[in-house]
Amino acid sequence: MGLLEIEGLNKAFGSLTVTRNVSLSVPSGRKHVIIGPNGAGKTSLIHQIGGQLQPDSGRILIDGAEVGKLGPEGRARLGLARTFQKNTLFPKLSVHENVRLGAQARFGSPFDLFRPARRSTELDDRAASLLARFGLDHLAQAPAGSISYGDQRQLELAVALSGEPRILLLDEPTSGLSPTETKALVGVIRSLPDDLAILMIEHDMEVVFSLADRITVLYYGEVLAEGTPEEVTANARVQEVYLGAGI
Ligand SMILES: Nc1ncnc2c1ncn2[C@@H]1O[C@H](COP(=O)(O)OP(=O)(O)O)[C@@H](O)[C@H]1O
Numbered sequence: 587m588g589l590l591e592i593e594g595l596n597k598a599f600g601s602l603t604v605t606r607n608v609s610l611s612v613p614s615g616r617k618h619v620i621i622g623p624n625g626a627g628k629t630s631l632i633h634q635i636g637g638q639l640q641p642d643s644g645r646i647l648i649d650g651a652e653v654g655k656l657g658p659e660g661r662a663r664l665g666l667a668r669t670f671q672k673n674t675l676f677p678k679l680s681v682h683e684n685v686r687l688g689a690q691a692r693f694g695s696p697f698d699l700f701r702p703a704r705r706s707t708e709l710d711d712r713a714a715s716l717l718a719r720f721g722l723d724h725l726a727q728a729p730a731g732s733i734s735y736g737d738q739r740q741l742e743l744a745v746a747l748s749g750e751p752r753i754l755l756l757d758e759p760t761s762g763l764s765p766t767e768t769k770a771l772v773g774v775i776r777s778l779p780d781d782l783a784i785l786m787i788e789h790d791m792e793v794v795f796s797l798a799d800r801i802t803v804l805y806y807g808e809v810l811a812e813g814t815p816e817e818v819t820a821n822a823r824v825q826e827v828y829l830g831a832g833i
């Protein structure tokens with residue numbers, strides 16, 4: 587069984603079905619990429635996994651435990667972290683403070699009985715080492731809103747990783763980036779811990795093929811194809827419906 591397991595998920599907004607009987611499995615260490623045209627239901631799927639949106643039916647399991655009606659915080663405690671398609675940084679706080687807050691949200695609360703609060707210096711050290719890993723240490727004291735868009739997207743990833751997740755959900759992490767910034771971000775994603783399970787939405791095919799171990803193609807809320815990059819590109823339905831549409 588995968589670290590992240592989705593079974594027969596369904597979701598509709600009124601008469602619009604955005605998720606139809608979607609199943610997928612992401613074991614520890616795998617990079618699984620979701621592709622599909624605009625409006626295919628990719629973001630809605632990630633919202634359901636992250637706890638931002640309740641599915642109508644189906645199951646989501648993290649390490650064998652059904653997440654049910656757990657909110658985003660409860661899922662974070664099970665090891666899930668995510669970034670959003672749109673920027674969610676605190677623009678007036680420093681780069682360092684943004685990462686530190688991420689770590690604090692996960693490890694710093696004295697009300698979490700299952701994890702002793704980490705000491706303040708420990709949180710600062712963790713934030714500093716993450717920023718160094720991302721090559722953002724020279725910007726540590728700058729307000730997050732003042733750094734370049736490419737650096738902001740890397741910072742979002744650093745914030746997501748600050749809680750030491752086992753599963754990372756990324757919604758179009760390279761959107762809006764220049765080719766150089768995209769390359770840098772791909773390098774960072776490649777350098778993440780080997781055992782981290784990653785489920786990411788990506789529209790840049792070069793990025794998809796340089797990162798994906800497996801690909802799921804979503805089309806009108808349904809899984810059109812799932813497999814290795816080679817299997818998916820050789821799939822006649824994918825060629826006809828998805829690649830043939832020139833998307
Ligand atoms: N909260 C919502 N209420 C109604 N319709 C929505 C809502 N969120 C998304 N949709 C619609 O659901 C469909 C899938 O959207 P989305 O999951 O964002 O697709 P993708 O990320 O693949 O582009 C789109 O037609 C979108 O307009």
Ligand SMILES: [Mg+2]
Nearest residue numbers: 628629630671
């Ligand atoms: Mg989307």
